[in-house]
Amino acid sequence: MADTTAHLDGNCLAGPLSEILSVEPTAAWWRCPQCARSGPLADLHVYGPEPGLTARCPGCAHVALRLVREEGHIWLSMGGSAGAFRFPVA
Amino acid sequence: MARAAELGRLTVAVIWRRAQLVERRPQNATARTLVFSVPGWPGHLPGQHVDVRLTADDGYQAVRSYSLAAPADGDRIELGVQSVPDGEVSPYLADALPVGMDVEVRGPLGNWFVWRPAAGEPVLLVAGGSGIVPLAAMVRAHRASGSDSALSLVYSVRGGDDVWYRDHLDDGHPGLDVRFLYTRKPPPGSIRDPARISAADLADAAAGLRPSSPVYVCGPTGFVETAADLLTGLGRDPATIRTERFG
Ligand SMILES: Cc1cc2nc3c(=O)[nH]c(=O)nc-3n(C[C@H](O)[C@H](O)[C@H](O)COP(=O)(O)OP(=O)(O)OC[C@H]3O[C@@H](n4cnc5c(N)ncnc54)[C@H](O)[C@@H]3O)c2cc1C
Ligand SMILES: [Zn+2]
Numbered sequence: 001m002a003d004t005t006a007h008l009d010g011n012c013l014a015g016p017l018s019e020i021l022s023v024e025p026t027a028a029w030w031r032c033p034q035c036a037r038s039g040p041l042a043d044l045h046v047y048g049p050e051p052g053l054t055a056r057c058p059g060c061a062h063v064a065l066r067l068v069r070e071e072g073h074i075w076l077s078m079g080g081s082a083g084a085f086r087f088p089v090a
Numbered sequence: 091m092a093r094a095a096e097l098g099r100l101t102v103a104v105i106w107r108r109a110q111l112v113e114r115r116p117q118n119a120t121a122r123t124l125v126f127s128v129p130g131w132p133g134h135l136p137g138q139h140v141d142v143r144l145t146a147d148d149g150y151q152a153v154r155s156y157s158l159a160a161p162a163d164g165d166r167i168e169l170g171v172q173s174v175p176d177g178e179v180s181p182y183l184a185d186a187l188p189v190g191m192d193v194e195v196r197g198p199l200g201n202w203f204v205w206r207p208a209a210g211e212p213v214l215l216v217a218g219g220s221g222i223v224p225l226a227a228m229v230r231a232h233r234a235s236g237s238d239s240a241l242s243l244v245y246s247v248r249g250g251d252d253v254w255y256r257d258h259l260d261d262g263h264p265g266l267d268v269r270f271l272y273t274r275k276p277p278p279g280s281i282r283d284p285a286r287i288s289a290a291d292l293a294d295a296a297a298g299l300r301p302s303s304p305v306y307v308c309g310p311t312g313f314v315e316t317a318a319d320l321l322t323g324l325g326r327d328p329a330t331i332r333t334e335r336f337g
Contacts, residue, residue, distance in 0.1 A: 014199035015141035018104035
C-alpha cells in the first residue's frame with residue numbers, strides 16, 4: 001500500500017475488519033447517503049497508506065468508513081464526520 | 091471444508107497462522123506459484139483470499155492480500171504472485187523468500203468474490219493478467235465438483251508466454267470454454283488481431299448466460315473497470331457482476 005493515490009479493492013477490508021467483526025463484511029450492503037449509489041462493501045474504493053484505511057463511495061468519493069490500526073487497538077468510524085469507535089484487539 | 095465457510099459466514103475468529111513455504115514454481119517470467127503448509131488451515135471457498143504478513147528483523151510489518159489459487163486441500167494452500175516492479179512485498183515473495191521459511195497468513199477472507207460449487211448456473215469468468223488467480227481456483231473447484239454447469243473464461247494476456255495455469259486451462263475439458271485474448275503478441279495462427287478486451291469478445295462469451303448468471307471479473311484496476319463497463323453496456327445487470335481489483 002505504498003501508493004496513496006491509487007485505490008485498493010474493497011475486498012481488502014476483509015482482513016482488517018475480521019479483527020473486530022464476527023460476520024464476514026465484504027458482502028454487506030451499503031447505500032451512499034450522498035449520491036444514493038448502493039452495492040456491497042467489496043465495491044468501495046479503499047485508500048491507504050496503512051495503518052489508516054479510508055473506504056470511499058466508488059460513485060462520489062463520500063467517505064463510507066475509516067479504519068486505523070494502532071498497537072493494541074483498531075479505531076473504526078462509519079460515515080464521514082461521525083465519531084470513531086475504538087476496539088481493543090490482540 | 092470449514093462448515094462456517096460453507097454457511098458463508100465466518101463466525102470463527104480469523105487469526106494469523108504460520109505458513110511455511112514448501113514449493114515455488116514459475117508460471118511465467120514474473121509470476122510464481124507458491125505453495126505453503128499452514129497447520130490448522132480451516133479450508134476455503136474458491137475466490138477467497140488471505141492476507142500475508144511479513145515481519146522484518148526490526149519489527150516492521152507489511153501486509154498484502156493474495157488470492158487462493160487452488161481449491162481447499164488440507165493444510166496446503168497455493169498462491170499466485172505477480173512480481174510488481176518496485177513493489178515492496180511481491181518481488182520478495184516471488185523470488186527471494188527461501189523455501190522452508192515462514193510467513194504469516196490470515197484467512198480465509200472474503201465472502202463476496204466467491205463461487206459456490208453448488209450454484210448450478212452458467213458462469214462467466216473474466217481475467218486480466220494476474221487476475222486469473224482466484225478464477226483458476228473456481229475453474230479447478232468446478233472440475234473437482236463434477237458440476238455440469240457451463241463455465242466460460244475470457245483471459246486477457248499480453249502474449250502466449252504470459253499465460254498462467256496453462257495445464258488447467260488448456261486440457262479441452264467439455265465443461266470449460268476458454269478464450270485467450272492476446273493484447274500484444276498473439277501466438278502464430280491466432281485469428282483475432284492483438285487488441286484490448288472489447289464488447290464483441292465479451293458478447294460471444296456471455297451468449298450462454300441467463301440474466302441472473304454471475305460474472306466474476308478480476309485483474310488490474312483499469313482492466314476490471316473496462317470489462318465491467320462493457321458488460322453493463324451489453325445489458326448485464328450490474329448486481330450480477332462481482333469484481334476484484336489487484337491494483
Ligand atoms: C483482494 C485482493 C487479492 C489479491 N490477490 C493477488 C494475487 O492473487 N496475486 C497477486 O500477484 N496480487 C494480488 N493482489 C495484489 C497484492 O495485494 C499487492 O497489491 C501486489 O502484490 C503489489 O504489492 P507490492 O507490495 O509488491 O507493491 P506496493 O509496494 O504495494 O506497490 C508498488 C507500486 O505498484 C503498484 N501496484 C500494486 N499492485 C499492482 C499490481 N497488481 N499490478 C501492477 N501494479 C501494481 C502500486 O500502485 C504501486 O505504485 C490482490 C489484492 C487484493 C486487494
Ligand atoms: Zn456516493
